[in-house]
Amino acid sequence: MTPGTRRAGRAGLGLVGVLVALIWIFPVYWMINSALLPDAVLQSARPTFLPFGGSWDNFTAVMSGGTFLPALGMSVLVAVAVVAFSLFFAFLAALAISRFRFRGRKSFVLAVLFVQMLPAEGLFIAQYKLMSSAGLLNTALGLSVLYIAAVVPFTIWMLRGFVAGIPADLEEAAMVDGLSRTQAFLRITFPLLAPGLVAAGVYAFLQSWNEFTIALVVLQDESARTLPLWLRGFVQASASRATDWGQVMAASTLVAVPVIVFFLIVQGRMTSGLVSGAVKG
Amino acid sequence: MSSTPSAGVAAMTSAAAEPRSRSPRRRRSVAPYFLVLPAVAVLVAAMGYPLVWQLISSTQEFGLAQQFGQPAPFVGLENYARLVSDPYLWTVVGRSIAFCLVAAGATMVVGVAVALLMRVLPSPVRILLQVALLLAWAMPAVAAMTVWRWLFDWRRGVVNWLLTSAGLDFRDHNWLQEPLSFFAVAALIVVWMSVPFVAFSVYAGLTQVPDEVLEAAQMDGASPVQRLWRITVPIIRPVLAIVLLLQLIWDLRVFTQIKLLQDAGSIASETNLLGTYIYQLGTGASDFGTASAVSIFVLVLTVALSAFYVRGMLKEDES
Secondary structure, eight states: OOHHHHHHHHHHHHHHHHHHHHHHHHHHHHHHHHHTSOHHHHTSSSOOOSSOOOOOHHHHHHHTTSSHHHHHHHHHHHHHHHHHHHHHHHHHHHHHHHHOOOTTHHHHHHHHHHHHHOOGGGTHHHHHHHHHHTTOTTOHHHHHHHHHHHHHHHHHHHHHHHHHHSOHHHHHHHHHTTOOHHHHIIIIIHHHHHHHHHHHHHHHHHHHHHOOHHHHHHOOSTTSOOHHHHHHHHHHHHHHSSOOHHHHHHHHHHHHHHHHHHHHHHHHHHHHHHHHHHHHO | OTTHHHHHHHHHHHTTTOTTOSOTTOTTOSHHHHHHHHHHHHHIIIIIHHHHHHHHHTTBOOOHHHHTTOOOOBOTTHHHHHHHTOHHHHHHHHHHHHHHHHHHHHHHHHHHHHHHHHHHSOHHHHHHHHHHHHHHHHSOHHHHHHHHHHHTOTTTOHHHHHHHHTTOOOTTOOTTTSHHHHHHHHHHHHHHHHHHHHHHHHHHHHTTSOHHHHHHHHHTTOOHHHHIIIIIHHHHHHHHHHHHHHHHHHHHTOOHHHHHHHHTTOOHHHHOOHHHHHHIIIIISOOHHHHHHHHHHHHHHHHHHHHHHHHHHHHHHHO
């Protein structure tokens, strides 16, 4: 290969790379771009590619519709409950399986791994019946319980690695040096555990924030909707007239932007956590 | 696990002589059972109980009388027998498997290609590509589906406009009307959503391939294709296997994308996959017996597929 063809090859690859990047970024760009354009512009035969009409009218229209804030409240409530309880439950269980050898440990680990793979679609009708007979349909409590159960297995698995990585001897050494068990835990173990708790917490948050399938079955009342259900309802309500895509895209942006920001902040840790098992070996 | 040997020793010396030892690592402690109790309780309540209910319901008949509160009569395996002889179920199963194979296969090919591309790109372009993939990955599924519906909108969608501008007649073409093009659009969206995970995982795997080995092979006259198949692929095989397995499991159960595309006005019976079929049986027709039987079929299929994945993870647990 001469240097000339090699340089041409490099440039070609760079071009392909830019093209692939554009394909993947385009839907996200298009969402934000359309959200900032008035409906009259979106109705014209020729799409407006260049960015940002700069009008916030779609956003104010969506926000003043009166349904967004209740849905946001519901989503936040459920997400907070899911993050708090699944982290607490998973931390205790992770402590058990990484620090203790006990009868039934292996079955528990096996159950955790399998439950994590179960599809929501394989259980949601039964979960609907459960919630209906417990009187928990359309409640944040009922949805949170189902979400905690869905999230806890993988959270246990994530935290297990972090807990196992902290030598118990370290805590014991601190106790020999005169700290109480609680002090030793809070000052020595907990700071080492914090990155794991953050990663697991973000995982739980994203799952609960984005979940659609279980919510669709359990929340049927319009007054108790999480954001994904609200967005679907918004599209449907808009489609019964001629869909106002500007407002629909503003609604999508409102749902997506907090997640994207969150995701970008922690992504390095998330990716390495998801594949570490396969890459290490 | 680093604590195992010392835990064994501690258990042997302390368990018999000193039952109230402060060491948390005794063999016969009840502490671990208390620690797993909350997690087990929530799993039993939210998954175990529905699972048992589902097993029982799958042997019962739910008809009109049950909607008015009559107890459902036991019918044995009749629901299963009826399903097995129902050609529509087999249509849905065949469709789901075909969709899963196409979507997972395409995701793997594109994902691995993108990962290889990232390895050879100069860093500014690589970072641009990584940011683009991350943004797509971070999009919540429902928001992403809404955008894709707008992109493929039959009147003002940018896809029709682009194709028409390129000289093809796609003016007012409705992509979601015909089942085949409905599934093509669904597969395209699923691939777009899944490629970032595959690309990043495989890219992380590729960093494990030593450059010296590749250079040595190049000097020995191996072509780029030979280097890929003989050196790179065998080294990253564990990553490829686990990622492929996860894609198969996830694409078999695809629900959100299909349900939201159906919202756009397609005929549900022609576009159902297993997830939407169960949903329709359970919530639309209140036929909990049949819905339970199909659900159990899906669960068994998933557990069978997951067995390989779980085995790999268990190995990690034991190491």
